[in-house]
Amino acid sequence: AAEIKWTDLKREGDVLEIRVRHAKNDQLAQGRSTFVEYKDGTDLDILLSRWRVRCSEPAFKSDYIFFNLNNREKLSPSAISKVTKETLKNAGVEGATHHALRRGAANALRASGLSFEEVKAKGRWRSDASVARYLTDAPSAQGLHATTSTSLVKS
Structure with missing residues (x-):
């Protein structure tokens, strides 16, 4: 979760792909994708949309979805x-x-x-x-x- 960037999220229809660049269960270090159901109006949709808007503000702008407030780098x-x-x-x-x-x-x-x-x-x-x-x-x-x-x- 620490290294997930906004560019690692890809939505196709009702499916959200989350690209995990490094994971301990990725023995070949090629990255892994996790897929979750993502329908309009769901809690996930609302929370992710709100977070994206919040993170677009200059004080919170970061490439990472979850970031350190002091330097905007990954947690x-x-x-x-x-x-x-x-x-x-x-x-x-x-x-x-x-x-x-x-x-x-x-x-x-x-x-x-x-x-x-x-x-x-x-x-x-x-x-x-x-x-x-x-x-x-x-x-x-x-x-x-x-x-x-x-x-x-x-x-």
């Missing part, structure tokens, strides 16, 4: 971690890191009905063990949609 990894932790704390999620966002997304995708393999592909995990660490031990995270529960042990 450092530690700055991103700090901002994420503070934002989550302000939202009432105490002690969480940026991995909480990946964990939450993985579990939400699984609960919405995506298969383990689909979640793995969306999160760009290379191994089953990696994605499994992010999924909670809950029926919905494992693709089940149980509506009631009863104890198997008689009291």
